[in-house]
Amino acid sequence: MTEVTFYFFGILTLASAIFILITKNVLHAALSLVVTLLSVAALYVFTNAEFLAVTQIMIYVGGIVVLIVFGVMLTNDVSGKTIISGSVNRLSGTIITLTVLVMLIYSGQELTPIATKVHNTASIENLGEHLMTTYLLPFEIAALLLLIALVAASIIAGHDLQSKIS
Amino acid sequence: MSTILFFLPLLLVFAVLAIYGERKISAFIQNRYGPMETGYYGLLQTVADLLKLLQKEDIVPRVASKALFLVAPFVIFVAVFAGFSVVPVLPTWQGASINTGVFFLLAIVSLDVIGIIIAGWASNNKYSLLGAVRSASQIISYEVPLTLSVVCVLVVTQSLDLQVISFQQGVLSNSYFADAENYLFGLSFANVNTTEIGGVLTWNILRAPVLIPVWIIFFITTLAESNRAPFDLPEAESELVSGFHTEYSGFRWAIIMLSEYGMMLLTSLLGVILFFGSWNTPFPNIGSIKLASWTTGEVGSMASVFWAVLWLLIKTIIMVFIQMWIRWTYPRVRLDQLMSLGWKYLTPAALVLLFFSALWRLMMV
Numbered sequence: 001m002t003e004v005t006f007y008f009f010g011i012l013t014l015a016s017a018i019f020i021l022i023t024k025n026v027l028h029a030a031l032s033l034v035v036t037l038l039s040v041a042a043l044y045v046f047t048n049a050e051f052l053a054v055t056q057i058m059i060y061v062g063g064i065v066v067l068i069v070f071g072v073m074l075t076n077d078v079s080g081k082t083i084i085s086g087s088v089n090r091l092s093g094t095i096i097t098l099t100v101l102v103m104l105i106y107s108g109q110e111l112t113p114i115a116t117k118v119h120n121t122a123s124i125e126n127l128g129e130h131l132m133t134t135y136l137l138p139f140e141i142a143a144l145l146l147l148i149a150l151v152a153a154s155i156i157a158g159h160d161l162q163s164k165i166s
Numbered sequence: 167m168s169t170i171l172f173f174l175p176l177l178l179v180f181a182v183l184a185i186y187g188e189r190k191i192s193a194f195i196q197n198r199y200g201p202m203e204t205g206y207y208g209l210l211q212t213v214a215d216l217l218k219l220l221q222k223e224d225i226v227p228r229v230a231s232k233a234l235f236l237v238a239p240f241v242i243f244v245a246v247f248a249g250f251s252v253v254p255v256l257p258t259w260q261g262a263s264i265n266t267g268v269f270f271l272l273a274i275v276s277l278d279v280i281g282i283i284i285a286g287w288a289s290n291n292k293y294s295l296l297g298a299v300r301s302a303s304q305i306i307s308y309e310v311p312l313t314l315s316v317v318c319v320l321v322v323t324q325s326l327d328l329q330v331i332s333f334q335q336g337v338l339s340n341s342y343f344a345d346a347e348n349y350l351f352g353l354s355f356a357n358v359n360t361t362e363i364g365g366v367l368t369w370n371i372l373r374a375p376v377l378i379p380v381w382i383i384f385f386i387t388t389l390a391e392s393n394r395a396p397f398d399l400p401e402a403e404s405e406l407v408s409g410f411h412t413e414y415s416g417f418r419w420a421i422i423m424l425s426e427y428g429m430m431l432l433t434s435l436l437g438v439i440l441f442f443g444s445w446n447t448p449f450p451n452i453g454s455i456k457l458a459s460w461t462t463g464e465v466g467s468m469a470s471v472f473w474a475v476l477w478l479l480i481k482t483i484i485m486v487f488i489q490m491w492i493r494w495t496y497p498r499v500r501l502d503q504l505m506s507l508g509w510k511y512l513t514p515a516a517l518v519l520l521f522f523s524a525l526w527r528l529m530m531v
Binding site for chain 1: 234264265266269270272273274276277279280283284287295298299302303306309326
């Protein structure tokens with residue numbers, strides 16, 4: 001049963017990802033991305049990374065994709081014309097993708113699955129403790145990065161407004 | 167694990183009764199009678215409406231994006247209903263027992279924005295699109311103070327599992343945690359032990375009174391999350407016909423309404439579990455008069471099932487009533503007022519309260 005669900009979500013991930021590439025309608029692509037991210041979240045659950053899965057849903061699906069869809073809708077003509085995305089750099093894109101794929105398959109054989117290494121007892125408590133002790137520096141750097149992005153975004157957004165007022 | 171057997175019928179019955187209740191309450195507030203013709207005192211009005219709705223033609227606009235238009239209501243409903251999967255009903259009957267309980271609930275419920283956006287966009291209608299854009303921006307903005315206010319509770323309870331949070335708030339806390347101690351107002355130095363007293367004194371709002379203002383923020387944001395007045399801009403009838411579901415009819419429209427009422431029920435349940443003692447009784451044990459123990463029952467007995475469901479539902483219905491009361495009392499806010507309320511007042515207030523909740527937690531140990 002577990003294997004069937006695993007392969008179901010694996011196939012769903014691949015199928016929706018391929019659909020993103022094929023479709024020319026940007027909104028359909030964005031909605032397909034929702035399916036991809038949700039099934040990747042389901043795959044995380046199989047590796048016992050429950051917190052990561054929920055975070056994926058919260059941040060990527062609930063936040064980022066919604067913003068993408070928002071952007072698409074606001075640039076869309078309400079009268080019915082949809083934005084069509086073409087495809088460029090087909091040859092170089094294919095080469096790069098294949099190279100990365102080969103590399104991933106090759107290195108994937110070398111790696112041992114993470115799930116066997118990690119202790120999953122009371123994962124949330126562990127996670128919180130480690131974030132505040134062992135991994136404090138990367139955690140703070142990530143926080144700083146987000147803060148910089150936030151400040152920069154509000155400056156970019158408010159820049160025009162300031163010059164209009166004065 | 168099988169709480170769907172409880173929540174699915176509950177949601178359907180609740181929607182029918184809540185729509186009737188909403189009409190009667192609004193009528194009472196506006197000094198009218200409300201529905202009176204169908205059944206005694208209009209009791210069958212919603213049933214009649216439902217029968218009419220199910221017979222209606224399922225219209226799809228010619229220029230709509232058909233597949234998305236058809237699937238959107240179900241996306242909204244699934245997102246809302248999935249939230250019920252982690253909600254406990256009884257001391258012995260909880261939903262999915264996952265480590266990330268509340269976090270999962272907030273994450274999965276935030277997906278209903280996608281359904282709303284699809285519905286608005288696929289309708290290919292100016293009103294629908296405007297309603298969808300408004301709704302999405304509103305829900306995204308209010309998710310920040312909502313999550314922060316929930317985090318305030320989590321700081322106090324030290325757990326994300328809704329069932330654990332429920333157990334902490336009553337006389338049963340000792341049966342779940344061997345060394346659980348509750349102190350009056352959470353002040354352990356005052357040394358008034360309320361573990362055996364239970365009742366309202368061990369609810370989270372009195373375990374840590376700092377949570378009372380937190381609940382106010384939580385309540386305002388849940389109103390905005392479920393798109394209800396005074397935050398019903400997405401379906402502002404006077405401006406947008408009825409917002410993102412303007413083009414829907416019949417069964418699909420009913421599903422959208424069911425999701426809206428489902429969201430009300432879910433946020434009310436969540437509020438009751440986080441702040442008002444979940445399925446615990448409000449009566450404390452006073453000396454030899456064991457009101458709390460009498461109105462809780464032995465764990466696993468039929469009496470305990472009866473009391474737990476009774477308390478949970480009574481508290482939830484009171485919350486729903488307050489939501490309706492506010493809807494028919496206050497006028498709709500303007501969009502800029504909505505945004506400034508969310509970002510400039512509620513979010514900073516929630517951050518400050520998070521700090522105080524953490525301080526309060528230090529006094530509780």
